[in-house]
Amino acid sequence: MDQKDIARMAEEKALEAYEDLTYAATPSNREPEKEPEPEPEPEEEEVGEDED
Amino acid sequence: MDWNRLGPGVQKNVKNSITELRNFIAPNGEIFYVDAGIGTTRDGSSWGNAFLTVQEAITASNALIDWSADPWLVDNWIFIAPGEYAEALTCPYSAHMIGMGVLGTDTAVEIHPAEGACLSGTGLGLHIENIRFEVTDASPAIDFGICNNTMIKGCEIVCGVAGTGTHGISTETATHLVVVENTWQYGGGGNGFDYGIYAAGGADKYFHNCRVERNEILGIASGGTGIYIAADCTASEARIIDNVIYVAGAGKGIDDNNGNSLCIGNRIVVGSGGDAIEHAGGNAKLLDNKVNVNGTVNNEPDIAND
Numbered sequence: 001m002d003q004k005d006i007a008r009m010a011e012e013k014a015l016e017a018y019e020d021l022t023y024a025a026t027p028s029n030r031e032p033e034k035e036p037e038p039e040p041e042p043e044e045e046e047v048g049e050d051e052d
Numbered sequence: 053m054d055w056n057r058l059g060p061g062v063q064k065n066v067k068n069s070i071t072e073l074r075n076f077i078a079p080n081g082e083i084f085y086v087d088a089g090i091g092t093t094r095d096g097s098s099w100g101n102a103f104l105t106v107q108e109a110i111t112a113s114n115a116l117i118d119w120s121a122d123p124w125l126v127d128n129w130i131f132i133a134p135g136e137y138a139e140a141l142t143c144p145y146s147a148h149m150i151g152m153g154v155l156g157t158d159t160a161v162e163i164h165p166a167e168g169a170c171l172s173g174t175g176l177g178l179h180i181e182n183i184r185f186e187v188t189d190a191s192p193a194i195d196f197g198i199c200n201n202t203m204i205k206g207c208e209i210v211c212g213v214a215g216t217g218t219h220g221i222s223t224e225t226a227t228h229l230v231v232v233e234n235t236w237q238y239g240g241g242g243n244g245f246d247y248g249i250y251a252a253g254g255a256d257k258y259f260h261n262c263r264v265e266r267n268e269i270l271g272i273a274s275g276g277t278g279i280y281i282a283a284d285c286t287a288s289e290a291r292i293i294d295n296v297i298y299v300a301g302a303g304k305g306i307d308d309n310n311g312n313s314l315c316i317g318n319r320i321v322v323g324s325g326g327d328a329i330e331h332a333g334g335n336a337k338l339l340d341n342k343v344n345v346n347g348t349v350n351n352e353p354d355i356a357n358d
Binding site for chain 1 (some may be wrong): 114115142176197199200201225227256286288
């Protein structure tokens with residue numbers, strides 16, 4: 001691997017650190033309350049408990 | 053040396069101690085030695101077999117990295133003997149690069165290329181300590197594109213340009229960069245850098261979680277800027293703490309156009325028409341900074357009266 005290839009590998013490795021930062025810096029990603037998690041479906045769990 | 057004169061087993065014990073010390077310093081990596089005075093380059097395995105140039109050691113260190121491994125880190129050490137090295141270096145990765153000797157004297161390590169940046173490329177797991185970097189043209193002294201997990205400690209950043217230099221330390225995007233206890237200095241001609249530290253920014257660029265602490269940023273050209281952060285350089289969790297900054301003329305000590313850095317306890321002196329701290333976040337992230345603008349001393353932010 002020549003020096004240019006090593007420099008390119010280092011740059012690719014370094015850029016990985018910014019994937020999470022870019023995600024966190026996106027306003028919609030910082031506001032999880034706008035995307036509430038779906039409600040659990042208690043009916044199915046109750047059926048499972050009855051079967052046990 | 054006649055080890056037997058010191059008693060039986062001494063030579064073995066000394067060798068064991070050296071091995072233990074080496075394993076303590078570099079448990080997972082290799083140690084490379086550089087000495088400009090050795091005359092002929094060797095394999096870098098000891099002071100007696102040192103490389104002649106720093107770049108040889110950097111190349112040897114980087115060659116040990118298996119980029120497909122997880123973790124890929126090698127944690128190598130490069131020790132450099134005092135002397136002047138007329139080299140424009142590229143970066144070692146996952147490595148410590150340590151200058152021996154004492155800065156401020158002729159027994160220090162000086163990276164002093166005839167042209168170009170003293171050190172350039174991608175900062176990635178890099179630790180630099182006790183080295184004088186003197187640039188001789190309009191290149192940054194240390195020029196990072198991307199800079200992650202890098203520490204620059206106890207170094208001298210010197211503008212040896214006959215005219216005005218550009219940047220002492222320049223980054224395009226950075227995360228977890230630590231710049232601590234360094235000094236910026238004038239070199240030849242008495243002219244300084246336009247910017248001591250320059251965080252260039254751009255789309256999706258950062259100065260995230262970077263620490264600039266306890267530096268003495270002198271050697272700035274009249275009207276220049278000590279620390280600059282571009283508006284589109286997200287400086288989330290960045291800290292600028294306890295630095296001494298001097299800029300003659302209508303310059304700026306700290307110019308954070310992004311407005312995210314926390315600026316605490318800095319001492320800044322600027323000349324007539326200067327602005328010690330220009331911060332896009334207003335006063336919300338400033339505390340206990342003492343500023344002297346052309347002889348008038350104030351706090352930034354002002355201390356409110358009860």
